[in-house]
Amino acid sequence: MEKEDSSVFINDEGARYRLEEMISNEKVHGIVRGLADDISNRYREAGSVHLVGLLKGSFVFMADLIRAISIPVTVDFMAVTSYLGTESTGEVKILKELNEPIHGLNVVIVEDIIDTGLTLSKTLALLETRAPADLKVCTLLDKIDRRKTPIDIEFNGIVIPDEFIVGYGIDYQQRHRELDRIDRVKFL
Ligand SMILES: O=P(O)(O)OC[C@H]1O[C@H](OP(=O)(O)OP(=O)(O)O)[C@H](O)[C@@H]1O
Ligand code: HPA
Numbered sequence: 001m002e003k004e005d006s007s008v009f010i011n012d013e014g015a016r017y018r019l020e021e022m023i024s025n026e027k028v029h030g031i032v033r034g035l036a037d038d039i040s041n042r043y044r045e046a047g048s049v050h051l052v053g054l055l056k057g058s059f060v061f062m063a064d065l066i067r068a069i070s071i072p073v074t075v076d077f078m079a080v081t082s083y084l085g086t087e088s089t090g091e092v093k094i095l096k097e098l099n100e101p102i103h104g105l106n107v108v109i110v111e112d113i114i115d116t117g118l119t120l121s122k123t124l125a126l127l128e129t130r131a132p133a134d135l136k137v138c139t140l141l142d143k144i145d146r147r148k149t150p151i152d153i154e155f156n157g158i159v160i161p162d163e164f165i166v167g168y169g170i171d172y173q174q175r176h177r178e179l180d181r182i183d184r185v186k187f188l
């Protein structure tokens with residue numbers, strides 16, 4: 001009974017929920033290794049790859065991905081939002097700019113999850129104006145049933161169903177990013 005209670009969480013509005021495993025730790029790490037191999041093979045001849053992580057969700061995935069890539073890799077982060085409350089404004093607002101220019105680089109944008117695709121499509125358009133040599137997308141999770149705008153995903157980890165998930169950097173109300181697996185949120 002006590003154990004069962006300890007796995008119940010309460011959200012900011014007072015609703016109770018549990019977490020239920022969707023993708024195990026071993027499977028997540030296997031997917032990350034596969035993506036790292038694909039990226040390494042794709043850019044081996046070019047000699048290097050520049051990864052751009054979108055904060056905050058990508059930071060755990062990025063940390064594992066760079067350590068599994070077997071060619072020289074550089075990293076930068078940016079934070080963007082296209083939302084004001086729950087409504088898309090139709091424009092990306094940069095919350096944190098890249099530290100270095102991407103002109104002439106082989107850039108891969110690293111996302112934890114692609115859902116509607118709205119934020120990423122705007123971000124791609126913005127980064128394209130900075131003339132990288134190449135601009136591709138890598139995501140760990142693809143919630144394709146929710147897509148509102150098409151996204152060409154070069155390095156795609158795994159397609160997931162339309163369920164709200166957390167873990168491995170991904171939050172619900174800023175919580176559960178520390179989980180080393182992907183769980184679904186189940187309201188009680
Ligand atoms: O495809 P979309 O509908 O645009 O949604 C996907 C984005 O939403 C989440 O980030 P969020 O904006 O919640 O911020 P976070 O990364 O800081 O958690 C997630 O990390 C993706 O970046
Ligand atoms: O399933 C999700 N969980 C957390 N954040 C998200 N952002 C888009 N989809 C999700």
Ligand SMILES: [Mg+2]
Binds near residue numbers: 058
């Ligand atoms: Mg994010």
